[in-house]
Amino acid sequence: MNRKYDDLLPSPDPVSHRLRLISANWKMNLNHLEAIALVQKLYHLLRPEDFRYAEISIHPPFTSLRSLQLSFEADRMPFTLGAQNVSDQASGAFTGEVSAQMLAKLGVGYVIVGHSERRRLFGETSEEVARKAIAVQGTGMHPIVCIGESNDERRAGQTLEVLTHQLDPILSTYPAKDLDGVVIAYEPIWAIGTGESAEPEVVEETGMAIRHLLTERVGAETASRIRLQYGGSVNPGNAHEFMSLGDIDGLLVGGASLDADTFAMLVKSC
Numbered sequence: 001m002n003r004k005y006d007d008l009l010p011s012p013d014p015v016s017h018r019l020r021l022i023s024a025n026w027k028m029n030l031n032h033l034e035a036i037a038l039v040q041k042l043y044h045l046l047r048p049e050d051f052r053y054a055e056i057s058i059h060p061p062f063t064s065l066r067s068l069q070l071s072f073e074a075d076r077m078p079f080t081l082g083a084q085n086v087s088d089q090a091s092g093a094f095t096g097e098v099s100a101q102m103l104a105k106l107g108v109g110y111v112i113v114g115h116s117e118r119r120r121l122f123g124e125t126s127e128e129v130a131r132k133a134i135a136v137q138g139t140g141m142h143p144i145v146c147i148g149e150s151n152d153e154r155r156a157g158q159t160l161e162v163l164t165h166q167l168d169p170i171l172s173t174y175p176a177k178d179l180d181g182v183v184i185a186y187e188p189i190w191a192i193g194t195g196e197s198a199e200p201e202v203v204e205e206t207g208m209a210i211r212h213l214l215t216e217r218v219g220a221e222t223a224s225r226i227r228l229q230y231g232g233s234v235n236p237g238n239a240h241e242f243m244s245l246g247d248i249d250g251l252l253v254g255g256a257s258l259d260a261d262t263f264a265m266l267v268k269s270c
Ligand code: 13P
Pocket: 025, 115, 187, 191, 192, 193, 194, 195, 231, 232, 233, 234, 252, 253, 254, 255, 256
């Protein structure tokens, strides 16, 4: 973890007792020089109370991880480093892949697994996503497991079935003692990158349904500790509303995290 300053540690939500987590998923954007410039500006724009409100994780492409690790350390920026993907294998002849060990060594704290773009464009299955999450957990990092339904699935009333199916391999294979360290990001596919976020009522209802499913599968105590993020066209105008929902503990932000002014405004609005 890259948080070294106790006075800037986030405090838990007084009601849920869960730590809030606001994550910037940069996807395949920004080279390492642009990445450094963005975090420096963002740090300058944020206030100490923003870091006390929530942990803020930055998920750049792999090529910027080392640069951001050094920047965070050198300038004492209390961001947590994050990655967007990982191999489910530990090492070996897997051309183009990056292992959880390698990410952990860079000080990465959170790794996004199973983003809908990876499921859709790269054919990742929920079983593979579960293996990746377990690889992440095995090195002491936390997986951010993305789940979400398509427009057609929602219209057909299949949302809960789809989410259950996506979570099932994780819930049945992940080490039970560490399940409370998993972050689940609910990202309805139809809300990603469209500028049309889900209605807060939909997120509230789905968040409750996910929490209910977790309670049934892993027990009330563990379920109450698992953090849920919402993602999909989050912006400075709607972030606060999502954060005020009882079951939502954080945000996974794409487009609005690529500009320091916009992302700072978003964090401050929460
Ligand atoms: P947008 O915020 O650009 O809709 O992206 C959401 C997302 O996919 C974050 O992982």
